[in-house]
Amino acid sequence: MANIDSNGSRVSLLRRLVYASMIGAVLFGGGYAVDKSGGIAYIYEAIGGRVDAEAPQAIYSREQMQADRKSYKAGLVGERPQMPVGANGFYQPPSEDAIPDSPYGDAVRRGRAIFTDTKINVQDHVGNEMACVNCHLDAGRRENSAPMWGAYGATLRTGVKPNR
Ligand code: HEC
Missing domain, CATH: 1.10.760.10 (Cytochrome c-like domain)
Incomplete structure (x- = not known):
């Protein structure tokens, strides 16, 4: 099976496939190298993005909140009550x-x-x-x-x- 390229020469399908795979491999390799170099992460952080997921916050249980609320209400002693937060770092209803x-x-x-x-x-x-x-x-x-x-x-x- 053959085809005519823009210069008028015949190019076999097999050769086209080989060229296409080579270009694909080069693009993939290049992209992988750029990603691994950390350059993109560097730029992302430079403009204010966060690359690493936020470290999980300390757990602050609802029971702890209620205890803190009680003592704080009683005379502004102890820790100021906070929002209850679970291991996933989010509010715990x-x-x-x-x-x-x-x-x-x-x-x-x-x-x-x-x-x-x-x-x-x-x-x-x-x-x-x-x-x-x-x-x-x-x-x-x-x-x-x-x-x-x-x-x-x-x-x-x-x-x-x-x-x-
Ligand atoms: C098809 C998906 C879908 C369904 C079904 C749906 N919601 Fe929502 N709802 C949303 C999305 C998405 C938002 C957030 C919109 C935003 O933040 O702009 C939202 C927002 C809300 C909010 C505002 C939350 C806030 O923090 O201010 C309330 C209240 C709410 N929905 C109640 C309901 C109730 C009650 C029902 C059922 C009767 C319902 N929703 C059904 C998708 C849905």
Whole structure:
């Protein structure tokens, strides 16, 4: 099988394949070398990017926060309470077992049911099979999937305060 190149000579398919593989290998090798040289990482860091993942922060449990809050409230002693952070370095929402047995807890459970079984619990408002939890993973508790932590502040902004 042969073909005519732009100069009018015949070039075999095999030769074309060999040339193409050589060019491919050179491009791949070059790209690999550039990546390994660290030059790109250097430029990325120079403009403010972070190449290494952030080192995991120290865990600060919710229990620790509550203890610190108590003593701090009592007389501004001890550590100033912080936001609870897990081993993954993100905010740790309270566990589901912590939902209280109260009207407030009932409202939380109702909200969770709507969130996870949206079609069943608010039929009139949903036109498909989707549930909030399909996008807001782990019932809105998972980092990096539009978690509901931020919505708490937004709710306070609108003046609706949870009645505990
Ligand atoms: C198809 C995917 C999808 C579904 C289903 C979905 N959401 Fe979202 N939602 C998003 C995305 C993406 C964002 C983030 C938008 C942004 O940050 O600009 C968001 C943002 C939000 C926010 C704002 C969060 C914040 O931090 O301010 C709330 C509240 C929210 N969604 C509630 C819901 C509720 C309640 C349902 C179910 C009735 C729902 N979402 C269903 C994708 C979805």
